[in-house]
């Protein structure tokens with residue numbers, strides 16, 4: 613990043629009395645270089661300057677996409693803080709022109725790194741998150757529609773505007789179609805068990821329509837400030853989708869996805885494999901917090917976990933059949949060998965979850 617970008621961003625912010633020595637780099641994700649601005653009287657701020665290169669590719673400036681992304685974050689932060697203040701930055705703004713794009717938001721502190729969390733701290737943090745997501749999912753979103761969120765020139769809306777019951781049946785049909793396509797491949801797995809499990813699960817799921825909520829598709833630990841007193845969420849990737857499906861996604865991420873992806877360029881520096889026990893404790897805590905005293909939710913989350921595993925297996929299979937992998941896929945999923953190995957992991961997980969004994973899969977406690 614050019615140092616000019618930082619100077620220009622500070623000029624544009626028009627905050628008085630900011631000297632360069634009050635500014636320090638605190639982080640970097642795939643998309644932004646991140647700086648803390650220390651201030652005397654008012655709260656510290658975070659400046660996120662957008663990178664021109666991401667995933668090894670020059671990023672083309674697309675105004676609508678940037679508005680969509682940053683307006684969605686703003687809405688997510690606002691709704692999240694209505695549910696549990698101050699879980700997200702209370703201040704958020706952004707600036708964009710072709711040569712410089714940045715956001716500015718409240719500084720949420722510096723959390724612990726995963727490896728320094730004890731088991732009980734990880735469970736506590738997971739519980740806090742579970743309780744928060746439960747409330748967040750229950751709240752009716754201000755944005756209409758379903759699916760990916762887009763900026764229509766005036767406001768945000770979901771890409772689909774159909775009836776919920778129709779979308780729900782389509783969602784269930786989709787899992788059956790990927791189940792069908794996986795069973796007609798030459799992959800080795802216990803087809804009978806897996807097919808039975810998923811057919812039964814979907815039959816039951818159809819009858820229990822979930823609620824459309826504002827969900828977060830990027831709940832990885834880099835976007836969570838692991839603070840014991842007040843855990844915070846930053847850099848959300850919001851979408852309008854079903855509540856329990858995304859509660860299951862959190863558990864799936866922490867129990868399966870993060871360790872399984874730890875060998876990719878995208879995640880290699882995060883040691884998710886070495887920290888898999890701690891990640892798993894966060895997921896256990898999340899389940900406790902989300903489920904509360906509604907024990908029926910345990911089975912719902914387990915079912916959603918199974919469906920995410922099915923989806924992941926299918927996605928891996930599809931990608932293996934493509935002739936060339938684009939740079940983003942290579943960075944995020946690895947080369948074909950890594951994808952093949954991960955597909956095997958998905959299939960083993962799916963088989964395990966399809967056994968009758970799978971009800972105790974998550975070291976189930978007596979909720």
Ligand SMILES: Nc1ncnc2c1ncn2[C@@H]1O[C@H](COP(=O)(O)OP(=O)(O)O)[C@@H](O)[C@H]1O
Nearest residue numbers: 639640641642643644646658718719720834847
């Ligand atoms: N509001 C904030 N408060 C404290 N730390 C932050 C804040 N925003 C970002 N960070 C730090 O910077 C890192 C990268 O920021 P992030 O916004 O996730 O970048 P990217 O959009 O590239 O993923 C985070 O993992 C976190 O450590």
Ligand SMILES: [Mg+2]
Nearest residue numbers: 641834835847
């Ligand atoms: Mg991030």
